[in-house]
Amino acid sequence: MTRLLGLVWLLVWLAGAGVSVQAATSPDEILADPVLEQRARALGKELRCLVCQNQSIDDSDAELARDLRRIVRERLVAGDSDAEIIGFLTARYGDFVLLKPPVKPATWGLWFGPALVLLAAGAGIALYLRRRRRSGPPLPPLSAEERRRLEALLGGPETLERP
Amino acid sequence: MMIRRLLYLIPVLVFIGVGIGLAVGLTRDPTVLPSAMLDKPVPAFELPPIEGRDGDGLGSEDLAGRVSLVNVFASWCLPCRAEHPLLMALAERGVAIYGINYKDRPEQARAWLDELGDPFRKIGADRDGRVSIDWGVYGVPETFVIDAAGRIRHKFVGPLQPRDVDQVLLPMVAELGG
Numbered sequence: 001m002t003r004l005l006g007l008v009w010l011l012v013w014l015a016g017a018g019v020s021v022q023a024a025t026s027p028d029e030i031l032a033d034p035v036l037e038q039r040a041r042a043l044g045k046e047l048r049c050l051v052c053q054n055q056s057i058d059d060s061d062a063e064l065a066r067d068l069r070r071i072v073r074e075r076l077v078a079g080d081s082d083a084e085i086i087g088f089l090t091a092r093y094g095d096f097v098l099l100k101p102p103v104k105p106a107t108w109g110l111w112f113g114p115a116l117v118l119l120a121a122g123a124g125i126a127l128y129l130r131r132r133r134r135s136g137p138p139l140p141p142l143s144a145e146e147r148r149r150l151e152a153l154l155g156g157p158e159t160l161e162r163p
Numbered sequence: 164m165m166i167r168r169l170l171y172l173i174p175v176l177v178f179i180g181v182g183i184g185l186a187v188g189l190t191r192d193p194t195v196l197p198s199a200m201l202d203k204p205v206p207a208f209e210l211p212p213i214e215g216r217d218g219d220g221l222g223s224e225d226l227a228g229r230v231s232l233v234n235v236f237a238s239w240c241l242p243c244r245a246e247h248p249l250l251m252a253l254a255e256r257g258v259a260i261y262g263i264n265y266k267d268r269p270e271q272a273r274a275w276l277d278e279l280g281d282p283f284r285k286i287g288a289d290r291d292g293r294v295s296i297d298w299g300v301y302g303v304p305e306t307f308v309i310d311a312a313g314r315i316r317h318k319f320v321g322p323l324q325p326r327d328v329d330q331v332l333l334p335m336v337a338e339l340g341g
Contacts (some may be wrong), residue, residue, distance in 0.1 A: 050196065050301035063266075064301055067292055092299040094199030 024059050029069055036076045043082060045071050047089060048099050056099055194320065198299055205233075205313055206297035210287025214269035216276075218307050221261055221287030226301040227313035230339045231259040232306055232332075234283070237267045237293055238275035240303040246322035247279045253328065254282035260334060262286040265303050310339045 017129070024042070031037040038135050044058030049064040057069050089097045101107045142150065181299065200206075209222040226233065234250060236243040254260050262283035264272050276286075291293050298307070299318075308317040317335055319327055 051191065064292075064296075069295060071293075071296065090199065092199060092296060093301065094197060096196055098200075110264075 009046055024057075024061050024065065025064075025069060029073065031077065033077075036073070039082065040069070040073050040076055043076075043085060044069055046086075046099055047072070048097050050093060050097065094137070168229055191334070195320045196301065197316065200299045200307075200315045201318070203315055205301045205307075205315060206294070208287070208294045208297060210260045210289055212262065213264055213267075213272045213276075213286055213288045215273055215341055216269075216286070218285055220287045221263065223313070225261060226284055226309050226330055229259055230308045231261055231337050232336075233261050233263060233298075233309060234307075235265050235289075235298070235300050235303050235305045237265045237303050238271040239267065242264075242322035244279065244308075246324075249284075249325065250282040251280050251327055253332075254280045261282055263295060263298070264288045265300070265301075266290060266292050293321060306332075308335055308339070 027042075028036050031040060041058060047057045047068065049055045049060035049062050049065040049068070050059045051064050052060050055062075055065070056074075057065040059065075070083055071088075075088065080088075086098070095101055095107075100109060118155050205223050207223050210220045212218045212220040213227040218290050231277065232253070236247075250260055260282050262285070264286055266289065272288070287294070292300075298305075302320070304322055306323055307315050310316050317331070321334070323332070
């Protein structure tokens with residue numbers, strides 16, 4: 001019973017979360033042309049709201065985000081391409097307005113750094129393993145004397161037997 | 164053997180380097196963004212005055228010919244109130260300060276200026292915030308330093324602090340020949 005109730009609550013919560021995610025773009029902003037509106041949504045998801053910095057302007061309720069959504073739609077209606085709109089915004093707010101940073105020399109570290117670190121680590125491990133495999137013949141087995149001492153240290157085989 | 168030991172040092176050095184980088188990152192304020200407008204000419208704009216006040220608003224051509232500050236403010240913005248005495252003091256020293264009144268109601272902007280004083284040579288009212296977006300403004304207050312050629316040379320995000328004024332703003336204005 002409690003499990004069922006939990007499930008119901010989870011569904012209610014998920015439904016609520018779904019609604020809140022869509023809430024930022026208010027109905028009066030939506031363009032009549034569904035193709036343009038689709039493009040506006042796609043652009044809005046790529047553009048950072050500079051006030052609440054980890055939200056896109058499509059998600060954010062901040063007033064600046066609303067203004068930027070409006071600008072995106074106005075320019076779409078005026079016939080601008082996606083690249084022109086992105087250029088318009090980066091000229092004012094820099095690359096920071098893009099949620100996905102562009103690939104250019106200043107961001108190479110960001111884009112390729114993790115792969116390089118992974119490669120370096122992989123090379124290091126490969127080198128280490130190869131060197132270890134090469135290092136001399138395998139050790140000889142324990143002699144009878146060594147085996148006896150080991151057993152004495154470990155308390156002898158009899159201690160393993162429980163009464 | 165020596166070389167081998169140095170090899171083991173590499174991860175330690177990398178770790179220290181990354182640690183220092185991250186530690187420096189922690190001391191920086193993530194809400195302060197660098198301006199994309201630096202060293203660019205001020206955007207072309209023309210703003211009307213605050214309704215019910217004298218004067219003829221503010222436009223790009225007002226910002227050429229001398230070093231000046233452009234302060235984006237609003238009566239509803241508390242940090243603006245905090246920095247206002249500094250602007251008054253700067254105006255008294257003869258620094259040319261222009262204002263962009265961001266998304267404000269005229270009567271409230273007027274009351275604010277009457278109460279706190281008016282440090283601005285001219286004020287443009289940006290009621291829908293469009294011109295401010297052309298300036299790359301993403302919050303109020305912001306303060307721009309404009310050189311005599313009408314180019315943006317610096318931007319302060321958030322309320323000016325006395326330290327900013329003494330250590331950055333005034334030396335910069337002096338250096339630019341204001």
